[in-house]
Amino acid sequence: MNHERIHDAQQRELLWFPFYMIYVLEWVLRLCMLRSWKKAYMAISFERDAYAHGRDFGYLSGRRRFAQWRRADA
Numbered sequence: 001m002n003h004e005r006i007h008d009a010q011q012r013e014l015l016w017f018p019f020y021m022i023y024v025l026e027w028v029l030r031l032c033m034l035r036s037w038k039k040a041y042m043a044i045s046f047e048r049d050a051y052a053h054g055r056d057f058g059y060l061s062g063r064r065r066f067a068q069w070r071r072a073d074a
């Protein structure tokens with residue numbers, strides 16, 4: 001699924017370990033703010049990047065590095 005391939009790209013540019021460090025840290029931070037596992041998960045920058053483009057199969061070929069931290073129009 002394209003969603004998972006986008007996570008692959010995110011992991012490759014961050015290296016595997018830092019990806020999960022940041023992923024879990026961001027989840028915990030957002031969990032404190034949002035008080036909901038599901039909302040916190042959906043708010044993680046990696047998930048927003050992957051969900052926003054999960055059905056766009058041309059996305060990865062043109063995706064900029066660290067797109068999860070860029071504004072959509074930047």
Ligand SMILES: [Zn+2]
Binds near residue numbers: 003007046047050
């Ligand atoms: Zn995901």
